[in-house]
Amino acid sequence: MALVRITSPHARGNNRTQTIMLWVLGATLPGVAVMTWLFGFGTLINILLASCFALAAEALILRLRKRPVVFFLSDGSALVTAWLLALALPPYVPWWLVLVGTSFAIVFGKQLYGGLGQNPFNPAMVGYVVVLISFPVEMTTWPAWRGIEQALPDLHSVLGLLEALQRVFLPGSVPTIDGWTLATPLDVVKNNSSLTMDELAASGQPVFGSLGGRAWEWVNIAYLLGGAVLIYKRVLSWHAPAGMLLALGLMSLLFWGGSGSDSNGSPMFHLLSGATMLGAFFIVTDPVSGATSSLGRIVFGAGVGILVYVIRAWGGYPDAVAFAVLLMNLAAPTIDYYTTPRTYGHRKAERGMGKAD
Amino acid sequence: MQAAPIKIWDIPGGIHPAEHKHESTQRGLEVMPLPARLVLPLQQHIGARSEPVVAVGDQVLKGQLLAEATGLVSCPLHAPTSGIVTAIGPAPFPHASGLEEWAITLDSDGEDKWTDLEPIADYQSLEPATLLDMIRLAGISGMGGAGFPTSAKLKARPEQKIFTLIINGTECEPYITADDTAMRYKAAEIVAGIEILMHILHPADVLIGIEDNKPEAIAAMRAAVGDRAMRVIEFPTKYPSGGEKQLIQILTGKEVPSGGLPADIGMVCQNIGTLLAVHDAVLLGQPLIKRITTLTGDALTRPTNVEALIGTPIRDLLQFAGLQPDKLYRLVMGGPMMGFTLQSLDAPILKTSNCLLAGSIEELPPPPVAQPCIRCGLCSEACPASLLPQQLHWFALGKEHDQLKRLNLFDCIECGCCSYVCPSSIPLVQYYRASKAEIRALDLQTHKADHSKQRFEHRQARLQRETEQKEMDRKVRAEKAARIKAAKEAAQPSETETSAEATTDVTRIEAHKPTGLTPEQKQLKIAAATAQMALKKAQKQIAANPDNVDLQAQVPELEQACEQAQRTFDEAMGEVSVKAPAPPSAAGADDAKRLKIEAAMARASLKKAERAAGDSPTEEQEKEIYALREQVAVADARLPKDEAPRKPLDESLKKAKLDAAMAKAALKKAERAQSENGEDAALQEEIERCRAQLSDALGVLEQAEAKASQLETSQQRAEKKPVDETTLQLKTDMATAKASFKEAERAVQEARENNADTGPAETELANSREVLDKAAKAFAAHMASKETN
Amino acid sequence: MGMILTAILVLLALALIFGAILGYAAIRFKVDGDPIVDQINALLPQTQCGQCGHPGCKPYAQGIANGGEPINKCPPGGESTIQALADLLDVEVLPLDAEHGEEKARTVAYIREAECIGCTKCIQACPVDAILGAAKQMHTVIIDECTGCDLCVEPCPVDCIDMVPLPTTPQNWKWDYPLSGETLIATDAQRGAA
Known part of the structure; x- marks a missing residue:
């Protein structure tokens, strides 16, 4: 009878990486549903395409790196990257754009650093930023949302499935439809310089909803819901999202600027517009590229929140979650150095760069 | 004395693994049948291995000493049953390594016959130290965790009062129910054990911490405690509440400093099993030879708790509990969180073995292949020590030891929470264990390298010294030969006074050399030194027990004897110097120089000896130092008068000044206190005392100053010798005697004022007067003898 | 002309100020650490075996510090010592010189x-x-x-x-590092091998 020698603990919890990844995917579903309802099949097509490309890219690189393909593919991390990137892209972008974004995310953002757990940057955001900078036109073309007809009767929205597929796979063959696209609320507020907020709301532009950015508020609420489930199930810690939302809320409160023409929008508008909630609960919470300790995560989240607002209000882009996250990824190791928790039995925490180098 | 309900604190992190406790609590406490053979490893505890006191073939009785402790942190070992010692040597040992360890093998004779026991029913009448000794001799070591010898733990910090005695009935690990069972069925004995420890430690508070998943144990303990000054505290179940540090945090909110002991914050934590053993040791007189062990796991058909003899082979125990060998996949000693796997069933149980977990492959499946760390942070949320396990993991992978230390790897208690929650199934604890072991090994290596370096350098220095010494010896021999030859040549042409002069010169030089004493002088010198030694010793003893009248009576005698011996010796030396003719004036300068060198050399060797002796010189060293002092004094005495060093006197002057200043400060303080607190008899007394001290000190200072000025003038006139050590000593003695005399006087006065019995005070006064007289006489005699010299 | 003069004067003043600061810093923050020989010696294993060809560790340390001896002549110290020396002296890590023996x-x-x-x-x-x-x-x-x-x-x-x-005894036995999960191929993972 050969008895095994294994180090303790001999009991194990049933936490698995796959489970975590599946929970994350599941928690995006409310957001996916709302986006699909608002923008049509584009979001679903994005997700499907990105998933295929991501798995293929991951498998290819794993094979090249002579790593066990099935073992690493089954951890689900590539799928999460793909979904998050797909949800960040505008619906109906050409298929090759999804391909470029996803494969860059997987190959350069993740595998070339050594695979899962080794990447300093959030892979989905790396892919997103690459396509955002390379293909600005495609990346800023957001379709009008369902129900726009009531506000602006000359616009029409939500393509049928066939039309959608055509637009994605044969982008050149489809004639541009007038009045099909719409500036996002963040865009409108950013580019506004002559109208007060009230005038803007009254101008017929469908900018403000009852809570935040029109229509986008529902997308954000759906992601908030999914994130709340993740925190409740203890898949995520609350620290990073809380840090980001608080910082963003605080910044937008401080620099609100009232309702004049130079207003930057209300805190609610910022919290419930653009990619705020997607970022707060699904991007900032990426553990690999974020900070480690609880305090570190709050700091990390707060940094993202501040940067998001800075770029939204004074930078060159209407939304900025991707840039903010990447910038803070750079800072994560430093944050880790200065947010070490106090160990039991020590009077104070050992912080700073330490004795060794 | 039920105090207000205690606050339960929370610990950071922690987990809630499946408990699996009910399996082994269904059958109560069973007694294991006597095994045929017992294996008793000599290393059952932390610390030094015990040393066998029996030989192979010896017939031993139950409870007889088999091996004795080999140091403070060590534990004796006793025979768990009667029988014959059949082997002493390496035997299977329950350890993760599966390696063997020295053990005594005992074949049972089946009679189980006790040796003579000395139970103590009335332990309250014993000194705590005696009880500690009983605990030590009973071979009790901590029976829950690491196995630290209990008596050493109880007095780990002798200078620190223990305020809180914590009884650890937590048993937070899954599966284990040994303490639970003990509390259910032996609560009275446990409480008796606690009372013994209370008698030893006199804690202000006794807290018995039990997790709320053991309601039966809590009820039993509450019933047994009754209205004694102990509190049974129930708190929520969470692993690892039972860690010593964690339990202290839960019950008191305090943290044991890193690298320290609970005793550092006035606490001691004891395990339930240890208390049972203490009870048995004191009230029954039985050494630690048995313990309660949980036998559990899927591979056993009847999991249970047994009272088993230490040294019972695991095979016997598991068979008792219905082992199904084909189901056994992983055998763990201890619990599933911190226990270690065993490779063989032949190893015995130890004093620390609280559980044997015979798991099937379904129950304790092998860990899945580790996935990469995704830094999810679940481990840091679970860590009860607030470490950053994932960071430690990265640094352990990279073997960055400095970073590991920076992140406090050594505060990790290896509880396993991080590995338990890790979604990537990384064996984190193994990384930490390996890293800790490696760091320790490297530290040891560095330490050894330093040690070797030192030894090497010392050896080099020694070799160098030896060569130089040889060289010097050779030179000296050559010189001596040359001188003798020269003297002979000089003496030959004319036998005039020059030759006599030359010879006397040589004699004189010889006489000045410390070693150049005649046998008689030597003897006198030794006598003087011995007398001085005896005096010093007596003085030291008096300082240690100032109440000893006999000793105090001896001192004047000794002083006299010493004085006399010294005088005789001085006289003998004086004779020599009288005999020696005055140095020829031509050679005067040279001689002075040589003498100076000699004096300096003597002083240097004295200093060296003093340095070597340090603060606690041995007797030989003291003797040597004294002899050297003698040499210095002699050498100094030979110096031309104005060259004599003034240092000793300066020092005494300085000391007197310092004393005076201190006394003044104390007086001022007392006065201030009085002005703040108004009239107070005690303060008044204090002031009086301070004033007296001050006046004494001033007196001494005056004296010292007078001496100094006297000396100065005397030195200017080059008439008198400097004050030597003996004079100083005598003078100090006289001052001390004077002070004590004054104090006695005051005491008498006080007694009179208070209308109290003045008898003892007056005796004291008479005594001190006598001492003072003697001291004064001795001093006068010494001065006189100096004058004659 | 005046402007050129002003520029020269300003530059000169700046140079003087910075020079003073640098000079002050050089004195104020002077690091006088161990002499390099002692630092090297501290890294050597102190076996005094002489396998390096020097009569003891310190002479070898002196040799490295002054005589440009290569750092790979110490078999008892092995890889780790070479690594440490390379770090200290900021030189290339060399493989152990087999001429002087092997790491055992x-x-x-x-x-x-x-x-x-x-x-x-x-x-x-x-x-x-x-x-x-x-x-x-x-x-x-x-x-x-x-x-x-x-x-x-x-x-x-x-x-x-x-x-x-x-x-090896139970007292000095130690756990090995686990096999890294990433180097394991899933199909190679034996039960209980990790």
Whole structure:
């Protein structure tokens, strides 16, 4: 009878990486549903395409790196990257754009650093930023949302499935439809310089909803819901999202600027517009590229929140979650150095760069 | 004395693994049948291995000493049953390594016959130290965790009062129910054990911490405690509440400093099993030879708790509990969180073995292949020590030891929470264990390298010294030969006074050399030194027990004897110097120089000896130092008068000044206190005392100053010798005697004022007067003898 | 002209100020650490074995510091010492020079006492005085002091000294690092091997 020698603990919890990844995917579903309802099949097509490309890219690189393909593919991390990137892209972008974004995310953002757990940057955001900078036109073309007809009767929205597929796979063959696209609320507020907020709301532009950015508020609420489930199930810690939302809320409160023409929008508008909630609960919470300790995560989240607002209000882009996250990824190791928790039995925490180098 | 309900604190992190406790609590406490053979490893505890006191073939009785402790942190070992010692040597040992360890093998004779026991029913009448000794001799070591010898733990910090005695009935690990069972069925004995420890430690508070998943144990303990000054505290179940540090945090909110002991914050934590053993040791007189062990796991058909003899082979125990060998996949000693796997069933149980977990492959499946760390942070949320396990993991992978230390790897208690929650199934604890072991090994290596370096350098220095010494010896021999030859040549042409002069010169030089004493002088010198030694010793003893009248009576005698011996010796030396003719004036300068060198050399060797002796010189060293002092004094005495060093006197002057200043400060303080607190008899007394001290000190200072000025003038006139050590000593003695005399006087006065019995005070006064007289006489005699010299 | 003069004067003033600051910093923050020889010596294993060709560790340290000796001549220190020296001196890591011996597990000398004739030759050879004995008396090695340099082996006229590795006991046994999960191929993972 050969008895095994294994180090303790001999009991194990049933936490698995796959489970975590599946929970994350599941928690995006409310957001996916709302986006699909608002923008049509584009979001679903994005997700499907990105998933295929991501798995293929991951498998290819794993094979090249002579790593066990099935073992690493089954951890689900590539799928999460793909979904998050797909949800960040505008619906109906050409298929090759999804391909470029996803494969860059997987190959350069993740595998070339050594695979899962080794990447300093959030892979989905790396892919997103690459396509955002390379293909600005495609990346800023957001379709009008369902129900726009009531506000602006000359616009029409939500393509049928066939039309959608055509637009994605044969982008050149489809004639541009007038009045099909719409500036996002963040865009409108950013580019506004002559109208007060009230005038803007009254101008017929469908900018403000009852809570935040029109229509986008529902997308954000759906992601908030999914994130709340993740925190409740203890898949995520609350620290990073809380840090980001608080910082963003605080910044937008401080620099609100009232309702004049130079207003930057209300805190609610910022919290419930653009990619705020997607970022707060699904991007900032990426553990690999974020900070480690609880305090570190709050700091990390707060940094993202501040940067998001800075770029939204004074930078060159209407939304900025991707840039903010990447910038803070750079800072994560430093944050880790200065947010070490106090160990039991020590009077104070050992912080700073330490004795060794 | 039920105090207000205690606050339960929370610990950071922690987990809630499946408990699996009910399996082994269904059958109560069973007694294991006597095994045929017992294996008793000599290393059952932390610390030094015990040393066998029996030989192979010896017939031993139950409870007889088999091996004795080999140091403070060590534990004796006793025979768990009667029988014959059949082997002493390496035997299977329950350890993760599966390696063997020295053990005594005992074949049972089946009679189980006790040796003579000395139970103590009335332990309250014993000194705590005696009880500690009983605990030590009973071979009790901590029976829950690491196995630290209990008596050493109880007095780990002798200078620190223990305020809180914590009884650890937590048993937070899954599966284990040994303490639970003990509390259910032996609560009275446990409480008796606690009372013994209370008698030893006199804690202000006794807290018995039990997790709320053991309601039966809590009820039993509450019933047994009754209205004694102990509190049974129930708190929520969470692993690892039972860690010593964690339990202290839960019950008191305090943290044991890193690298320290609970005793550092006035606490001691004891395990339930240890208390049972203490009870048995004191009230029954039985050494630690048995313990309660949980036998559990899927591979056993009847999991249970047994009272088993230490040294019972695991095979016997598991068979008792219905082992199904084909189901056994992983055998763990201890619990599933911190226990270690065993490779063989032949190893015995130890004093620390609280559980044997015979798991099937379904129950304790092998860990899945580790996935990469995704830094999810679940481990840091679970860590009860607030470490950053994932960071430690990265640094352990990279073997960055400095970073590991920076992140406090050594505060990790290896509880396993991080590995338990890790979604990537990384064996984190193994990384930490390996890293800790490696760091320790490297530290040891560095330490050894330093040690070797030192030894090497010392050896080099020694070799160098030896060569130089040889060289010097050779030179000296050559010189001596040359001188003798020269003297002979000089003496030959004319036998005039020059030759006599030359010879006397040589004699004189010889006489000045410390070693150049005649046998008689030597003897006198030794006598003087011995007398001085005896005096010093007596003085030291008096300082240690100032109440000893006999000793105090001896001192004047000794002083006299010493004085006399010294005088005789001085006289003998004086004779020599009288005999020696005055140095020829031509050679005067040279001689002075040589003498100076000699004096300096003597002083240097004295200093060296003093340095070597340090603060606690041995007797030989003291003797040597004294002899050297003698040499210095002699050498100094030979110096031309104005060259004599003034240092000793300066020092005494300085000391007197310092004393005076201190006394003044104390007086001022007392006065201030009085002005703040108004009239107070005690303060008044204090002031009086301070004033007296001050006046004494001033007196001494005056004296010292007078001496100094006297000396100065005397030195200017080059008439008198400097004050030597003996004079100083005598003078100090006289001052001390004077002070004590004054104090006695005051005491008498006080007694009179208070209308109290003045008898003892007056005796004291008479005594001190006598001492003072003697001291004064001795001093006068010494001065006189100096004058004659 | 005036402007040029002003510029020159400003630059000169700046140069003076910065020079003063630098000079002050050089004095104020002067680091006088251990002399390099001692630092090197501290990294060497202190076996005093002489395998490097120097009579002891310190001479080798001096050789490295002053004479440009390569850092790879210390077999007892092995890879880790070379790495540490390379870090300290900021030079390339070199493979161990096989000419001076190979890295072996640490051993200690053991005298087969029955065969010892008491010649004291080994005592004289031992660089750390770890051998105990006297003329015509049996010698023995103080294991705790022995550095395993094997300098005593060669002088022994009766070859009664062995170099034996220190045994592993439960006291000094240690857990190995786990096999890294990433280097394992899933299909290779045996049950319980991790």
